[in-house]
Amino acid sequence: MESLLQTLDLTDTGARTEEDIFTGPSQKMPHGRVYGGQVLAQALTASMRTVDEERSVHSMHGYFLRAGDSELPITFAVDRIHDGRSFSTRRTQAYQKGVPILSLIASFQDEDPGLEHQEDMPRGLPAPEDLPSAAEVLGDLDHPVARTWANDRPFDMRHIPSPIYLSVDGEHTDRQALWIRSTSPLPDSPLLHQAALAYASDYSILEPVLRRHGIPWATPGARIASLDHAMWWHRRARVDQWLLYVQDSPSASGGRGLSRGAFYTREGSLVASVAQEGMIRIPALR
Template identity: 70%
Template sequence: MTASRRTPEEAPLQKPMEGLLAALDLTDTGARTNEDIFTGPSQWMPLGRVFGGQVLAQSLVAAMRTVPDDRHVHSMHGYFLRPGDVNHPITFSVERIHDGRSFSTRRTQCYQNGLPILSMIASFQDEDEGLEHHIQMPTDIPDPESLPTAADALRHIDHSVARYWASERPFDMRHVPSPIYLTVKGEHTSRQAVWMKTFGKLPDDPDLHRAALAYASDYSIMEPVLRRHGTAWSTPGLKVASLDHAMWWHRFGRVDEWVLYVQDSPSAQGGRGLSTGSIFSRDGLLLATVAQEGMLRVPSNEE
């Protein structure tokens, strides 16, 4: 598998939904001693670095390929080790750590050019019954149809990153109260919400929807930290990088239908920020919980 070399100014070679499905359709390259090997493409990104959500989702797909069909992912913990290069494919090595009566555990190591870029461990479980409750979705959130799209906010900006956010992502993202692409309007709070769904229909495979939800969970999870300090993505010299990512799937939901991602940042310090998120179906069912710590370097006013 090879990837064409592109510059940041060039347009993507695939439509966004085609690119998402192609990225999650890994190639099985065979098993070695104690590990299964898969390869997958890197999606085009305007700055040349692989999107972290893509690698998370692909790592899950690789692990999913090694567990029985009736066991589904319920938790994942991953560490981003190095930035990926969009001009090269990624190799995924899955170690079958444990298979018990109800749970399976897998470790996925992701490599480019022989160097690890992500290390992830995931747990899978048979469907089971037990105690059940969940937190309630906020009731003061406007419907997604009433909110502006990313294209509405960015279509007048002639820049590769703006074009990507506006029309080249496979997910429709609509912010509450407003996006922070260019400016941070209103109160500088550590809370926000984002409605999101894919621009087109996905196949009915439940595991594909779980992987796609992991993909989308990385888009905006660091934004509550930035919003709290009035820092927009367009701030000159701003550097943000995901350090780790944890996710728990509670209930199944389709990601080609609207889901609400409610996010908060409890702390930022030492050049790092922590954000948590709860993902709800449109009718209020809690689907997943997310936590991520990221590196944030903001230039001082004197620079």
């Protein structure tokens, strides 16, 4: 969690031309590529730095353009597209070696009363305390990726019905859920919790596509990468308290898979919705 907080503590370069320029570090990854949730959260944080603190993000849409190098820092250029009476819009480009690796647009809003309804949270699911953590599932494996997933992630994730790290047990279905929360408490900043939720939202969102076809993460030669990512925040919540992340995949075709997700508090409040399409290439199918 300390590493995540350092990653989100962007440096303002002071440049004020047509864009606001920030820089941030990359978290070390065993495969050498920047984790997509990291650059999403950083780009969102850069956008937040240019908006009145009273306005919170309600939606973002991002495209992953290139794989990032986890050994290099990232530069973020924020374009202040629009500031209206209730909404602000920002476009943020993330760069490494002078070329963009992510393009993101985010919208911010003053909180305003209005209509209220939500889809209900699924009931009858196991509690997080009754499920194994990634450290318990992967802790005995002597592999750099397994060690990172077991011990170095800033979030504890507990799958329902079971994780698909090494195998897909049980029914090959296009639905799953998991409980998730940060491994230690976070400061009280609501904007920080929103950015951290964006970070966590990328971890497992493509798993319903894989689970539907019985494909674990450890499949030899599998190439899986996020293509785009959309997220909508509905209500405030803390990521250092357990959230239920419900996920499904309505379609896979053309070497791509689409997944949707929804975050709920333990009390059943719908916090955020997510959608992502990813590239999924399996050697046996080519």
